[in-house]
Amino acid sequence: MLGFLISNVEQKEMEYLIKRELEELLMDMEDSRIDTVVKKSIKERYQTIFNLYRRVASQQECLKYIPKRTYNQ
Structure with missing residues (x-):
């Protein structure tokens, strides 16, 4: 197991970046x-x-960010 120490500001920045990526992937799906x-x-x-x-x-x-289920997937 690996550990990762980040500050609160870095955590918020990571959340922001990950959210944008998740939104892009959801649109592509x-x-x-x-x-x-x-x-x-x-x-x-x-x-x-x-x-x-x-x-x-x-x-x-x-x-x-939980993707919607569709029946034709």
């Missing part, structure tokens, strides 16, 4: 023009980044 193979890769990346976000954000903030 909803884009119908993107191929299913690419979407699978996007979903894997999203899961990794979301797990990182869970370490620095509150539970309420994390709920905002």
Whole structure:
């Protein structure tokens, strides 16, 4: 296990950067023009980044970034 010490300001900056990345990935997952193979890769990346976000954000903030379920995925 690795440790990571950051200040509160650095934590807020990380939250901001991760949020922007999660928003971009969510938009890409909803884009119908993107191929299913690419979407699978996007979903894997999203899961990794979301797990990182869970370490620095509150539970309420994390709920905002849970992707919507669709039946055609």
